Amino acid sequence: MSDTSMTTLPIPAGLRSDEQAALADAVAILEGTSLPVRLASLVGGSVEALKRRLPDSVQRMLDGAIRRALEGAMQAAMRSDPKRNPTPLSASWLHRGLLAASGAAGGAFGLPGTLMELPVSTTLLLRRIAAIAAEQGEDLSDPMVQAECLKVFALGGRDPAEDDAESGYFALRIALAETLKGAVGRGLGALLPGFLGAIASRFGAPVALKLSAQAAPVIGAAGGAAVNIAFLEHFSSIAQAHFTIRRLEREHGPVLVKAGYEAIRRSA
Numbered sequence: 001m002s003d004t005s006m007t008t009l010p011i012p013a014g015l016r017s018d019e020q021a022a023l024a025d026a027v028a029i030l031e032g033t034s035l036p037v038r039l040a041s042l043v044g045g046s047v048e049a050l051k052r053r054l055p056d057s058v059q060r061m062l063d064g065a066i067r068r069a070l071e072g073a074m075q076a077a078m079r080s081d082p083k084r085n086p087t088p089l090s091a092s093w094l095h096r097g098l099l100a101a102s103g104a105a106g107g108a109f110g111l112p113g114t115l116m117e118l119p120v121s122t123t124l125l126l127r128r129i130a131a132i133a134a135e136q137g138e139d140l141s142d143p144m145v146q147a148e149c150l151k152v153f154a155l156g157g158r159d160p161a162e163d164d165a166e167s168g169y170f171a172l173r174i175a176l177a178e179t180l181k182g183a184v185g186r187g188l189g190a191l192l193p194g195f196l197g198a199i200a201s202r203f204g205a206p207v208a209l210k211l212s213a214q215a216a217p218v219i220g221a222a223g224g225a226a227v228n229i230a231f232l233e234h235f236s237s238i239a240q241a242h243f244t245i246r247r248l249e250r251e252h253g254p255v256l257v258k259a260g261y262e263a264i265r266r267s268a
Contacts, residue, residue: 014256019248023257026241027264030169035156035206035234039227054212058115065118066200066207073123074150115211121228126150128232129239136243137250144180147195148246149239151176154202156238168265170258172202206231 015023054062129149130140138145151173158172179195210227248257 014252015248015260019252020260022244023248023260024264026244027261029237029241030155031265034158035209035230038230038234039206039209054208058211059208062204062208062211063200065115066204067196069119069122070150070153070196070199070203072119073126074146076123118207118211121231125153125231125235128236132236132239133243136240136247138243138246147180148242150195150199152235152239152242154199155242156235157202157204157206170261206234 126149129152130146133145133149134140138148140146140149154176155169155172158168176195176198179198210231245257245261
């Protein structure tokens with residue numbers, strides 16, 4: 001093989017071709033368009049215009065509302081098997097239909113309805129995230145895996161435009177892992193207090209834009225459903241990418257996978 005072909009190979013040779021493709025897809029998702037930009041495009045306004053729609057009183061209480069929604073979602077989503085599906089629909093279409101209905105109900109009543117709907121939509125999102133984790137070989141009975149499901153809300157809340165070089169996906173994973181130190185073996189309750197704060201701080205930005213978009217009188221039920229579908233598609237993609245990387249790390253080790261990730265990101 002010539003030196004030229006060696007220098008153009010972006011991924012360590014320890015990964016099979018299908019694994020290289022899966023990793024490349026994950027990088028494209030995690031380094032792609034942020035959810036705030038997608039939402040602004042969806043409702044036909046700028047991010048700043050969306051932010052101005054949210055009353056100051058709501059912005060002040062949003063962090064606590066998000067923490068409560070995340071805690072309730074974690075308890076409700078894991079109470080039964082997230083993969084269980086009593087309908088003939090696929091799991092992805094079931095979650096899509098439920099989230100559309102939830103968003104429609106919230107959007108029909110503007111901001112108050114959307115605030116009431118937030119815990120429901122968060123739980124549905126987390127159940128979809130957990131189902132994706134299980135598909136990638138994760139053990140959902142492990143509290144640390146449950147924490148990884150919650151991490152998706154933070155990973156999906158970051159804006160790739162804010163990060164450079166070594167910061168970004170892996171830096172955020174490390175930061176979130178720091179909040180879990182000493183919690184191993186102590187159950188889900190030990191994970192929640194400090195960890196939820198770290199998740200909420202990242203998840204808060206897209207949630208604020210969701211509330212702002214659905215608070216607009218012209219959005220209504222149809223717009224509320226569309227916003228929730230946008231959330232589902234975004235966080236499902238983030239979950240697929242995150243748990244694909246974790247699967248590859250279990251098989252090949254984190255060093256090789258991170259090297260491959262960074263090589264792809266730099267060559268993009």
